[in-house]
Amino acid sequence: MRATVIHGPNDIRIEDVPDPVIQYPTDVVLRVVNACICGSDLWAYRGVAQRVAGQRIGHEFLGVVEEVGAEVRGFAKGDFVVAPFVWSDGVCDFCLEGLQTSCPHGGFWGQVGSDGGQGEAVRVPFADGTLVKLPKEAAGDEKLLPGLLALSDVMSTGHHAAVSARVRPGATVAVVGDGAVGLCGVLAAHRLGAGRIIALGRHTARTELARRFGATDVVAERGEAAVEAVKELTGGQGAHAVLEAVGTEESMRTAVSIARDGGAVGYVGVPHGGSAGVDIGQMFGRNVSLNGGVAPARAYIPELLPDVLSGAIEPGLVFDRTVGLDGVPDGYRAMDDRSALKVRIAF
Amino acid sequence: MRATVIHGPNDIRIEDVPDPVIQYPTDVVLRVVNACICGSDLWAYRGVAQRVAGQRIGHEFLGVVEEVGAEVRGFAKGDFVVAPFVWSDGVCDFCLEGLQTSCPHGGFWGQVGSDGGQGEAVRVPFADGTLVKLPKEAAGDEKLLPGLLALSDVMSTGHHAAVSARVRPGATVAVVGDGAVGLCGVLAAHRLGAGRIIALGRHTARTELARRFGATDVVAERGEAAVEAVKELTGGQGAHAVLEAVGTEESMRTAVSIARDGGAVGYVGVPHGGSAGVDIGQMFGRNVSLNGGVAPARAYIPELLPDVLSGAIEPGLVFDRTVGLDGVPDGYRAMDDRSALKVRIAF
Known part of the structure; x- marks a missing residue:
């Protein structure tokens, strides 16, 4: 063959x-x-x-x-x-x-x-x-x-991100990563009843698909500017559930930073940045959980x-x-x- | 005054x-x-x-x-x-x-x-x-x-560790840290119905109190030897719920390593080792969750x-x-x- x-x-x-x-x-x-x-x-x-x-x-x-x-x-x-x-x-x-x-x-x-x-x-x-x-x-x-x-x-992995981030009906969700997994994460969060879904991404074709999948907001910024934008969209609090679908140090740092206190990051991006992006001091003070892995x-x-x-x-x-x-x-x-x-x- | x-x-x-x-x-x-x-x-x-x-x-x-x-x-x-x-x-x-x-x-x-x-x-x-x-x-x-x-x-913090580690009735629990918080974690896990509680510690007075609080096993080893000992006690699988009550890089590394695949680390030790002990590659492959923070x-x-x-x-x-x-x-x-x-x- x-x-x-x-x-x-x-x-x-x-x-x-x-x-x-x-x-x-x-x-x-x-x-x-x-x-x-x-x-x-x-x-x-x-x-x-x-x-x-x-x-x-x-x-x-x-x-x-x-x-x-x-x-x-x-x-x-x-x-x-x-x-x-x-x-x-x-x-x-x-x-x-x-x-x-x-x-x-x-x-x-x-x-x-x-x-x-x-x-x-x-x-x-x-x-x-x-x-x-x-x-x-x-x-x-x-x-x-x-x-x-x-x-x-890809869809099972997006779903795992959503489940790991503890998406609940009505929850505010943010999705880091506009690749296929991130987009399926949007779809999975929508399927689980998220009230609001903020997709982080800058490629129009992808963010349009994110909207079709249920995203209510798109944030094109990256890094600190993205964190500020998500905070502004959420009354300063951040998202109950954050789906991390990239796996780099920067994406993990962004994901932790935009999680609401007491919220969870569901990560499915294969980690390529070590744990440097896992800001344990911030997670500790704000009780942000980190769940996920291979779906x-x-x-x-x-x-x-x-x-x-x-x-x-x-x-x-x-x-x-x-x-x-x-x-x-x-x-x-x-x-x-x-x-x-x-x-x-x-x- | x-x-x-x-x-x-x-x-x-x-x-x-x-x-x-x-x-x-x-x-x-x-x-x-x-x-x-x-x-x-x-x-x-x-x-x-x-x-x-x-x-x-x-x-x-x-x-x-x-x-x-x-x-x-x-x-x-x-x-x-x-x-x-x-x-x-x-x-x-x-x-x-x-x-x-x-x-x-x-x-x-x-x-x-x-x-x-x-x-x-x-x-x-x-x-x-x-x-x-x-x-x-x-x-x-x-x-x-x-x-x-x-x-x-101290008791509320031990309880937070147990809740964050998702202690369920019948669960196998391991507690890293034989200080007062770790001991209260043992007590909290016992109160929540843990089936087995492995206390990691080497100070006899403390491990005796751990047993009084409900610990069924004591592991005196540290580092890699402690990981091996817990694995041996759990049929090679590790503990469903691990309470981390120290906050150093080594204790976090131990906690992640002794968690069973799909299990959770509940951490309440104020982090003083940065995120270096958070082995994200291991957590990803084995779906180990990290929950907790200030109680x-x-x-x-x-x-x-x-x-x-x-x-x-x-x-x-x-x-x-x-x-x-x-x-x-x-x-x-x-x-x-x-x-x-x-x-x-x-x-």
């Missing part, structure tokens, strides 16, 4: 790789229908996150089951499924508690020895614990596919899926470009130079 | 100071019956926290109302009351939400221009928003006084008071020495060299 392979910084190639086969009786092999490129893939693309030359890449995909291991109970050939961005055994303490990202048998698509999502097929370990079934008819529904694909990571998408997909199927939420709108597999290297370039928000790969 | 005054590092004196008088119609003046010395007072004593020479000190006290401002509704001369360690107006958004420590009109006993708790009398601003009434007969009850006094800070004692006292009055909890056991006002400088020395756990001042 053909799949996306990363050889080094800025070196993404489409190559012939071995066809995946069932290795354990709990595996399935699926044919990928849609995949996409994640903002976090760019950390590898830019050389900030290390990868072994020749490693696969991509962790968001949905597809059709082609082969089924002997011990798989929940899936059959022909099932249409979405995969969360980590696999998990489905039976350990953490999986049963809904924190599948901490499964001791879990793993991340594209890690050495595994298939990545940006390829024609994927061997899925622990299929019963990992995959979520979708309606078969959706597999050919170009209107639904983007939203279902978004459940694999247990597997736990959230069943909750979010009905709203995607009904059209109540349309997280697929974060995709502003679609490519075929051969277009993936261009897709990385477009996301890297921010000419694309998020790139979908249709096989 | 006579009161404790700090002139510089290691320079605590008892001096004649002006008698407090009603300055605003919302004030009361009370005669202090009991006060105490806080671990956080030692930061000033050691010169780590700056004080203006001649500033008052002490923020934990209970006493009898002597004079009442014209607009005070809830208190009368002769009432026996306990003060939380900050005053608050009782009517702002934050006071109404139970986060009195964020009251914009609030203040900290001993701040420049105010009375400290370690003196014969105190002018209490916003008495209706600040004070909590106690049974009059308790004022002379030497058995009850220490526990009631503990509500002003809204005013919100907790009404909840904890009945259990102190009934004897269900005895936080007053953290006091292992009682002095008169003239003994306060000795009390600081004893707490500084750890020959006393917590010193009570009886007037």
Whole structure:
């Protein structure tokens, strides 16, 4: 089969790789229908996150089951499924508690020895614990596919930010980061009943989508000026819930600073700035909480899926470009130079 | 009147100071019956926290109302009351939400221009928003006084750590810090129904009190060895709830490391190590939350008071020495060299 392979910084190639086969009786092999490129893939693309030359890449995909291991109970050939961005055994303490990202048998698509999502097929370990079934008819529904694909990571991660920030009905919410995760955070906060949603961002196309997703206010400033702007919008108090969807020192500092006393920052941006932006003195004096981390998408997909199927939420709108597999290297370039928000790969 | 005054590092004196008088119609003046010395007072004593020479000190006290401002509704001369360690107006958004420590009109006993708790009398601003009434007969009850006094800070702060760490019935809890706050954290976790409480500490007198307060296990190791010991006690998983009651970089690092994936650290130790101990990479990957800060004692006292009055909890056991006002400088020395756990001042 053909799949996306990363050889080094800025070196993404489409190559012939071995066809995946069932290795354990709990595996399935699926044919990928849609995949996409994640903002976090760019950390590898830019050389900030290390990868072994020749490693696969991509962790968001949905597809059709082609082969089924002997011990798989929940899936059959022909099932249409979405995969969360980590696999998990489905039976350990953490999986049963809904924190599948901490499964001791879990793993991340594209890690050495595994298939990545940006390829024609994927061997899925622990299929019963990992995959979520979708309606078969959706597999050919170009209107639904983007939203279902978004459940694999970006929408689930935005939801995790909102849940971690303790968004409640009527709450004032601020979202730091106008990437696809931040935008899905806006959508998730709106879905959870936020009374007011302040989106921080300066790219018009993105802030327009933020408004479509439910943002009531947009703050284009950054740093201290952004903090002042949010304070002014909130009677000096800040936001009850702040979603941090970037992961840099500056974004974390902004997020803590615009949180209302007693409020919470829900952070899902992979931290690349260490803890320097975590102003513990300010957090202590104002009782600002810090919750979040890697999103247990597997736990959230069943909750979010009905709203995607009904059209109540349309997280697929974060995709502003679609490519075929051969277009993936261009897709990385477009996301890297921010000419694309998020790139979908249709096989 | 006579009161404790700090002139510089290691320079605590008892001096004649002006008698407090009603300055605003919302004030009361009370005669202090009991006060105490806080671990956080030692930061000033050691010169780590700056004080203006001649500033008052002490923020934990209970006493009898002597004079009442014209607009005070809830208190009368002769009432026996306990003060939380900050005053608050009782009517702002934050006071109404139970986060009195964020009251914009609030203040900290001993701040420049105010009375400290370690003196014969105190002018209490916003008495209706600040004070909590106690049974009059308790004022002379030497058995009850220490526990009631503990509500002003140390027990309320331990409770805040437990609440912030999300202690639930049956939870496995770990407490970092064997000072009076950590011990009250053990007591608070026990009161909230923790199934197992691991106290980290190496001073036998303190760990024995921890066991009396409900600790089921004691870990004497520190640093990496402590992390290993807690992991071994918890099947490799760590504690659902970790109470951090020290505030140093090392203690925060330990607290984060012994939290179970998906668990929470409730921190109440005044941070003196910056955020370096907040291992955000580890927190992100394992979804460990960080909650806490300065405890809204005013919100907790009404909840904890009945259990102190009934004897269900005895936080007053953290006091292992009682002095008169003239003994306060000795009390600081004893707490500084750890020959006393917590010193009570009886007037």
